[in-house]
Amino acid sequence: MDYEKLKNNLEKLKLMRINEILDNYLERAEKEKLGIIEILNYLFEEELKSKIQRSIDMKMRMSGFPFIKKIESYDFNFQPSIDRKLISDLETLKFVYNAENVVLLGPPGVGKTHLAIGLGIKAIEAGLNVYYSNCHNLILSLKQANYENRLKHKLNTLAKYKLLIIDEIGYLPFDKEGANLFFQVIVRKYEKHSIIITSNRRFSEWDEVFGDKIIAAAILDRLLHHAYVIAINGKSYRLKERKNSGLFDNNYFAKK
Numbered sequence: 669m670d671y672e673k674l675k676n677n678l679e680k681l682k683l684m685r686i687n688e689i690l691d692n693y694l695e696r697a698e699k700e701k702l703g704i705i706e707i708l709n710y711l712f713e714e715e716l717k718s719k720i721q722r723s724i725d726m727k728m729r730m731s732g733f734p735f736i737k738k739i740e741s742y743d744f745n746f747q748p749s750i751d752r753k754l755i756s757d758l759e760t761l762k763f764v765y766n767a768e769n770v771v772l773l774g775p776p777g778v779g780k781t782h783l784a785i786g787l788g789i790k791a792i793e794a795g796l797n798v799y800y801s802n803c804h805n806l807i808l809s810l811k812q813a814n815y816e817n818r819l820k821h822k823l824n825t826l827a828k829y830k831l832l833i834i835d836e837i838g839y840l841p842f843d844k845e846g847a848n849l850f851f852q853v854i855v856r857k858y859e860k861h862s863i864i865i866t867s868n869r870r871f872s873e874w875d876e877v878f879g880d881k882i883i884a885a886a887i888l889d890r891l892l893h894h895a896y897v898i899a900i901n902g903k904s905y906r907l908k909e910r911k912n913s914g915l916f917d918n919n920y921f922a923k924k
């Protein structure tokens with residue numbers, strides 16, 4: 669009876685992990701003659717761990733990451749132009765707590781998205797809300813929201829994330845509406861929360877990207893006011909992988 673009631677209450681209280689391990693653990697606790705405090709401590713510790721993990725899993729699912737790559741799997745020897753110490757500093761997430769920005773610049777394949785996601789994962793593991801979008805999709809969804817008269821709501825939602833990652837600025841040019849909407853996102857975030865931006869274009873080319881000198885200057889002004897800029901001058905990791913597979917071997921076509 670008591671046991672039934674206990675299981676029932678655990679369910680009602682949504683103490684799922686305790687509910688799951690209770691049977692086996694109580695058996696073990698009896699055998700090993702564990703004290704009541706020890707038993708309670710273990711059970712609640714397990715519940716807490718699983719709650720934290722569930723929250724991380726949920727944040728990861730909501731993040732929109734196109735792939736999961738950690739900083740630990742980034743080969744810094746392959747990209748010597750990167751200041752490893754700066755990346756280590758960013759991994760502490762001080763930049764997020766200080767609402768500073770990170771701009772990763774460089775040609776395709778050097779690992780801009782990998783590093784941005786790697787930092788995003790660190791932030792999620794620290795319990796922060798993170799949202800990733802590539803720039804083109806972000807602008808499309810802002811335009812859609814604008815069209816449906818819910819731009820304000822959409823901007824408010826984006827403003828809530830402690831860290832917003834906007835990937836691939838500059839692959840496609842902005843039209844006037846797109847540039848305006850992007851500017852509004854930056855203004856909302858400015859000095860409140862962090863943004864990580866990646867781009868294959870130099871800042872001097874942003875006039876062209878945004879199709880408007882004044883708006884490009886206004887965006888850069890806010891974005892760079894408190895920002896770490898990481899310019900990666902190196903070879904593409906994608907091409908390295910293909911080279912190793914033989915596709916880029918000069919003798920490839922000659923071989924049988």
Ligand SMILES: Nc1ncnc2c1ncn2[C@@H]1O[C@H](COP(=O)(O)OP(=O)(O)O)[C@@H](O)[C@H]1O
Pocket residue numbers: 737741742743744746747774775776777778779780781782783905906
């Ligand atoms: N230095 C590196 N070490 C390990 N993997 C890398 C490195 N640079 C890039 N990659 C991998 O190569 C692929 C392309 O990198 P990505 O981050 O998409 O490049 P970018 O965004 O600069 O175009 C990804 O699978 C990424 O994990």
Ligand SMILES: [Mg+2]
Pocket residue numbers: 780781782835836866
């Ligand atoms: Mg990329």
